[in-house]
Amino acid sequence: MAFLEIENLHKTFGSNIALHHFDMKIERGEFITFLGPSGCGKTTVLRMIAGFESPTRGTIRLDGRDVMHLRTRQRKVGMVFQSYALFPNMTVAGNIGFGLRVAGRPEAEIRKRVDEMLALIKLPHLGDRYPWQMSGGQQQRVALARALAGKPQVLLLDEPLSALDAKIRISLRQDIRMLQRELGITSIFVTHDQEEALSISDRIVVMNEGRVEQVGTPSEIYNYPRTRFVASFVGTLNILTGHVVDPSAGKMAVDGQELITTQTLAPDDAGKKRMLALRPEAIVLEAPAPGRNTLAATVEDVSFLGAVVRIRARVQEAVISLDVFNDPNRRLPERGQPVALGFSHENLLVLEEGA
Template identity: 60%
Template sequence: MSFLTLTHLQKSFGPTKVVHDFNMAIEKGEFISFLGPSGCGKTTVLRMIAGFETPTGGSIVINGRDQTELKPNQRNIGMVFQAYALFPNMNVFDNVAFGLKIAGKPKAEIAARVQEMLKLIHLEHLADRYPYQMSGGQQQRVALARALAPKPQVLLLDEPLSALDAKIRVSLREEIRQIQQQLGITTVFVTHDQEEALSISDRIVVMNAGRADQIGTPFEIYNRPATRFVASFVGTLSLIDATVVNASESTVKLGEQVVSLKKPLPKGEGEKITVAMRPECGSLAEGARGDIAINGKVASSHFLGSVIRTKLDVGGPVLSFDMFNDPGRAPPAVGETVTLKVAADDLMVLAD
């Protein structure tokens, strides 16, 4: 039986429906990320789980108990916000202890639990500091410890890293994941950053206009996107127009080439479809494997250290592809005519 179940969840603000029939079953100890652009409904779903928003329809069940009508303080949920939300007049110790004090825990138990939490986030030496004396990353660690101190059954994180600089964001997301795995706590993480979601999640929910377009592992979401939106939102994508030659044989015409995509096609002979290519799928190397050879002129080439990111003008669409740096070979020059080899298996056929 799933630990956290969302069934036919809906939310409207006046005549505007922002969450449409959302369904998901989350296992105990699972790390789930809600990924999507601003306004897609991901934070609204999180706030309904927390009890800050009342669903227009549907139910929320945690560990077999219906939470839908319960107040936030009755749900035993830990919440970490984007803006830290620490009490400025309290030091680190008192901020972490706040929930325990509200629950009426004995002083000795509070002291022991706070020390345990501060050790977990490696800030036990800053127990006497106030929020204004700390960096953003340190404040967010304290907010995490405060959320975890009362031993919640579910941890919710609402874009907790978006206010931090890039380097701190990477290290803190790894720390959050490590702590989550160490404690085995069921966690829902909201983000608009695809790299964050791909790097730390057990499963990702890609949300679009109030609906879950796709739910799957990071590997599935990236390599087998279910819709055009998921494919374009997660990762870089090049779109190529093609014409179906024979649907039963999965053959299409790409430019002047007829190739088999070796996968079912959504349309019949003579109809237009869209195929897509990830940047890592193409290769300029001699002898590279590939059923498809695409000729074009280099529109741009950017040396990024380990990777060279190139755009290729093929007389219509501009294709993006990445190649690893080879010290013995110079990057392709702008204006140079090259042949990009692509394996048909690596091309995706996009649904609308």
């Protein structure tokens, strides 16, 4: 049995369906990220786990216990919000110890726990400060300490880094991941930032329009997207339209050019039109070679970006992007020049029908 089980979770607001049949099993100590655009349902799931929202139907079990009818404070979850949500009239120490005081813990125990949390977030000497006297990154560390002070079974983080500048975001997300591993706490992180999701997660749940598109490790989500949405939302992607020539051999055709994929195709796929995906970093400029796919294309644009040069080449109606490292001794192709785009059979991804 998984540590946190979510079964058939469904949520409607009037006639609007916010979440469609959400299922998820999360193991103890996992770091899970819900990734998707605004309005996809990821925060709705988080709020239902916390008890701030009631599902229209479905079940949530934590450590084998049904928590659907428990209040938020009874669920043993800690939550970090995007807006910090610190009490401005309380000191840092007061904010961190607030939940413990509400729970009626002894003052000596509260002081000890607050000191532990201040040390954990690397702000041991700032307990007497007020939130307005601290930077945004420091305030979010305090919010994290407050969520952890009560020793929750699950830590929920609702886009906690979105209000911070880029440099602080990178530093704080690394700290969050380090703390999560150190404490071994089951955590769910909500973001629309693909880089955040890829860099800190054990598994990623990609969501779109209230539905789960794909669940997998960062490597699986990025390298083997199942749907067009996942492929285009996570990273840069080239989309091609192809036709299945020989399903048993994985043969496809794009603009009359034969390509091979290692993905399994159904026997009745012969002749069907399928969407194909190809990551820019999987493509190189090279002459045709045995055991490799090759596409004949025409260069449309060459952009110098410093360490990287981005090349855009046209194949049929599609424009394919690829990046090459800047090498002063390398001659780059010119606009209008025919080129051969090479990539392995494994890198040609066939997306699910209707995706």
